[in-house]
Amino acid sequence: MRTNLDFSPLFRSSIGFERMLNALDAASRAETIDNWPPYDIVKAGEDEYRIAMAVAGFSQDELAIIQEQNMLVVSGQKANGEDVQYLHRGIAGRSFQRRFELADHVKVVDAGLVNGLLTIDLKREIPEEMKPRQIEIGTGNAMPKAETKQIDAETQAA
Known part of the structure; x- marks a missing residue:
């Protein structure tokens, strides 16, 4: 529930x-x-990740990986091939679309398909202007002191 x-x-x-x-x-x-296709998400380093997805039966031409802002979309579409009569069909060949929400500054670095396993390498690359930086404290270049003026007020007794 x-x-x-x-x-x-x-x-x-x-x-x-x-x-x-x-x-x-x-x-x-x-x-x-939807549990298909099965996948793993691995933390490969401090700022490195890898998605491994089992896409048996799909070729490179039938797969698409698209990154839009903070969304990674992996989709597969089987090409319409010859009409085959199956006696038993155990290998799923249906189309799929899997979405992954990415954190800020995570980019796709590489992707590969080997032995039916699609691997997508991701890396978080924080821009230089957003990284912490050390500020040096200077000496001798202090701002000049402002002159202080004293206002004398005469008091008159009535």
């Missing part, structure tokens, strides 16, 4: 977390879960 959560109170009381809350909201609304 799935319970739908209401994230509207979090939207009202948080600033800058819209993407995370939208992702949680979208994940809670997922209706059907």
Whole structure:
């Protein structure tokens, strides 16, 4: 039994977390879960990841990998071939589309198909302007002190 959560109170009381809350909201609304094709997600290093997907029976020409902003879409479409009469069909050849939500600054580095296993290498590359940087503290170049003026007020007795 799935319970739908209401994230509207979090939207009202948080600033800058819209993407995370939208992702949680979208994940809670997922209706059907398709388990095909099977895949693994491996953390290969500090900022490196690999998706391995079993796509037996698909050739390179029948697969497509598209990255749009923070979404990676892997799809497979079998080419319409000759009309074959199967006595038993155990290898799935149906079309598929698998979506992966990527974090900010994650890019596809490489992809390969070997022995029916599609591997997609990903890497998080943070731009230089977003990395922490050391600020040196200078000496002798301080701003000149502002002159202080004193206002003399004469007091008159009545």
